[in-house]
């Protein structure tokens with residue numbers, strides 16, 4: 001059974017660690033993330049963007065695949081299936097289909113509209129025990145067609161949205177999707193601390209988890225970050241490993257062209273990244 005992210009994140013916030021959200025792109029990704037989390041005895045959140053959902057044949061297909069694979073592989077750690085940066089319509093659709101968690105990203109709306117729409121998503125989600133993530137400010141860069149200016153979240157707006165019954169809050173604190181530019185100023189810890197203090201200990205979400213220095217991750221967790229999203233780092237590791245396989249011409253040896261063989265180094269590379277992140281985030285054996 002897939003579980004809401006609520007219990008795992010409340011525990012993480014209480015005990016001072018973070019649960020990883022790893023975005024999935026296909027069957028190999030799903031298998032890699034699930035088996036790595038099981039090996040680490042860590043709760044895990046599988047993130048699905050709208051683009052990745054379309055790529056995999058629609059949210060219904062994704063839900064069926066994840067739920068069935070969790071059972072077939074005998075995964076025992078808590079697993080949440082989460083819509084990442086969803087529109088209002090996608091959030092409602094995923095709640096209906098059986099996702100156990102959704103993000104409604106209304107950060108591009110004026111705050112009052114963001115609040116109204118978030119409220120409607122929460123009402124629908126509550127009926128089904130689905131956890132909800134909201135966003136204030138914006139995450140810089142671009143992910144699957146969702147781009148943001150990197151605007152810092154306003155603590156008062158965070159307080160207003162955190163009081164709507166949401167499970168977790170993503171706040172823009174200078175974080176960016178994709179690789180960080182060399183002149184990146186780092187996370188705005190002062191703002192993060194302020195947001196942590198005004199939002200009544202709600203679990204905070206750090207998007208753009210790729211390439212943030214370890215010490216900065218640890219400091220962010222100490223201010224209330226309880227969920228960290230990672231996508232690009234797994235993509236880079238996967239592609240580099242598959243590239244190596246082809247460059248070494250292993251596809252030309254025997255039945256090396258078999259897609260199961262070609263993709264295995266990539267899958268193993270994702271597993272390595274996921275395990276490393278789980279260790280860094282501190283969620284090992286937190287089930």
Ligand code: 13P
Nearest residue numbers: 178207208210229231232
């Ligand atoms: P990265 O792609 O930078 O790891 O960010 C992932 C993310 O925030 C998903 O919402």
